Amino acid sequence: MADQNNSANLMVAGDREKRVEGFSKLTREEKVAWIAQGFLEPGSYEGDLIASFLHPDAGVQRILSGLSENTLCNFPMPYGIAPNFLINDAWYAVPMVIEESSVVAAASSAAKFWSARGGFQATVRSTVKLGQVHFSYKGNKERLFQAQEELRSRLRMEAAAITANMEQRGGGVLGIDLLDFTHLEPDYYQLLVRFETCDSMGANFINSVLEQFGRSLAEFVEIHPAFEDTDREVDLIMAILSNFTPECIVHVEVACPVEALEGACEHMDGPAFAEKFRKAVRIAEIDPYRATTHNKGIFNGVDAVALASGNDFRAVEACGHAYAAKDGAYRSLSHCTVENGIFRFWMDLPLALGTVGGLTKLHPLARLTLDILGNPSAPKLMEIIAATGLAQNFAALRSLVTTGIQKGHMKMHLLNILHHLGATEQEAQAASAFFKDKVVSFSSVREFLQLQRIGGIIE
Numbered sequence: 001m002a003d004q005n006n007s008a009n010l011m012v013a014g015d016r017e018k019r020v021e022g023f024s025k026l027t028r029e030e031k032v033a034w035i036a037q038g039f040l041e042p043g044s045y046e047g048d049l050i051a052s053f054l055h056p057d058a059g060v061q062r063i064l065s066g067l068s069e070n071t072l073c074n075f076p077m078p079y080g081i082a083p084n085f086l087i088n089d090a091w092y093a094v095p096m097v098i099e100e101s102s103v104v105a106a107a108s109s110a111a112k113f114w115s116a117r118g119g120f121q122a123t124v125r126s127t128v129k130l131g132q133v134h135f136s137y138k139g140n141k142e143r144l145f146q147a148q149e150e151l152r153s154r155l156r157m158e159a160a161a162i163t164a165n166m167e168q169r170g171g172g173v174l175g176i177d178l179l180d181f182t183h184l185e186p187d188y189y190q191l192l193v194r195f196e197t198c199d200s201m202g203a204n205f206i207n208s209v210l211e212q213f214g215r216s217l218a219e220f221v222e223i224h225p226a227f228e229d230t231d232r233e234v235d236l237i238m239a240i241l242s243n244f245t246p247e248c249i250v251h252v253e254v255a256c257p258v259e260a261l262e263g264a265c266e267h268m269d270g271p272a273f274a275e276k277f278r279k280a281v282r283i284a285e286i287d288p289y290r291a292t293t294h295n296k297g298i299f300n301g302v303d304a305v306a307l308a309s310g311n312d313f314r315a316v317e318a319c320g321h322a323y324a325a326k327d328g329a330y331r332s333l334s335h336c337t338v339e340n341g342i343f344r345f346w347m348d349l350p351l352a353l354g355t356v357g358g359l360t361k362l363h364p365l366a367r368l369t370l371d372i373l374g375n376p377s378a379p380k381l382m383e384i385i386a387a388t389g390l391a392q393n394f395a396a397l398r399s400l401v402t403t404g405i406q407k408g409h410m411k412m413h414l415l416n417i418l419h420h421l422g423a424t425e426q427e428a429q430a431a432s433a434f435f436k437d438k439v440v441s442f443s444s445v446r447e448f449l450q451l452q453r454i455g456g457i458i459e
């Protein structure tokens with residue numbers, strides 16, 4: 001620590017200021033100036049790049065800046081639509097926010113493919129969410145467990161002011177379990193609490209209830225006569241929701257006779273494609289290296305809609321990966337069978353989502369997403385997001401077991417390079433034709449354009 005202070009104090013003239021006190025108190029312009037002075041080469045950014053990414057409407061910018069801290073500007077990402085999703089016999093055009101090329105195209109293509117084969121069937125199993133109060137207690141364990149029924153009523157009663165509103169909406173605290181972990185860590189116990197938060201993600205609600213439970217628990221042990229001649233001190237360690245919500249599950253699936261898979265691939269008939277596809281999924285069930293990439297493909301779809309609808313995609317990912325490892329090994333989230341001539345592809349995905357409150361209310365584009373999706377309830381959004389994840393997984397595997405993934409990627413890659421090199425429409429068309437059956441690289445495209453521009457002919 002002393003060294004750190006010294007180095008700050010000993011900064012000699014000409015050194016670039018890289019350490020700062022009170023950064024958050026600077027105005028946006030001052031923050032930008034400080035960053036430029038300390039971390040960017042002088043003149044390395046022409047014009048005011050940062051300011052150009054502010055929203056022109058000051059009111060909107062205020063909302064966006066207020067979502068986080070120390071905001072300099074916005075970081076735009078493409079907001080696209082994957083149309084033709086038929087889910088439980090209803091049509092959806094699904095908004096997706098993602099920076100990776102081919103993902104929206106793949107989702108759209110899989111959605112269209114399955115819409116001609118009955119679409120996606122999705123069912124929400126439950127929307128139960130979880131939270132924990134972690135605490136240490138050195139006193140009499142038996143007394144604690146004997147008093148638990150009374151403790152539960154006390155906790156509920158003292159949190160009534162916080163839960164009243166949610167209860168009116170049909171949610172609230174579903175159950176409170178007292179768990180003993182002293183075999184793993186001395187004196188460590190836990191309250192595991194189950195919640196229903198209706199259409200809200202419910203993080204603030206859950207955390208407020210849990211913190212109140214923590215206070216009530218400590219007080220209960222302090223004053224209850226059962227603990228008269230034993231330790232009365234509960235040491236609260238922390239109270240926080242769990243992002244692992246293995247009960248909050250949506251099941252989504254597609255199915256059709258193997259013959260109906262005709263057309264999934266140019267070079268394979270339906271049964272051959274079904275078997276190769278099944279094997280690809282099976283590999284992800286048994287090999288964690290493949291499972292990680294396989295599930296990443298699912299989250300390409302899931303995260304993109306979670307983000308577009310203003311949901312916490314980090315929570316969604318964390319939960320999904322924990323669920324993928326729930327039986328001790330990390331496995332594929334999706335599964336496939338080919339039995340009695342029927343191809344079936346499905347997954348059970350935990351998704352803790354909200355369609356009211358939080359960002360869904362604040363962010364104008366999250367609102368737009370929910371409008372486009374017909375203002376779904378949280379369970380309906382679970383179905384849509386799970387279907388998008390499964391569509392994405394289907395599209396990725398279809399490419400992998402047939403043409404390979406690079407064909408589609410290279411097309412997008414070529415367009416990006418052409419755009420970067422300022423190709424005209426005519427040049428882009430010529431390049432697309434030329435690279436149809438060739439490997440795309442930055443240098444090969446640049447060389448092609450150079451030759452085009454000096455009138456060279458490439459065979």
Ligand code: MEV
Binds near residue numbers: 297
């Ligand atoms: C790329 O973002 C996702 C894939 O790697 C998924 C997969 O391999 O299944 C194509």
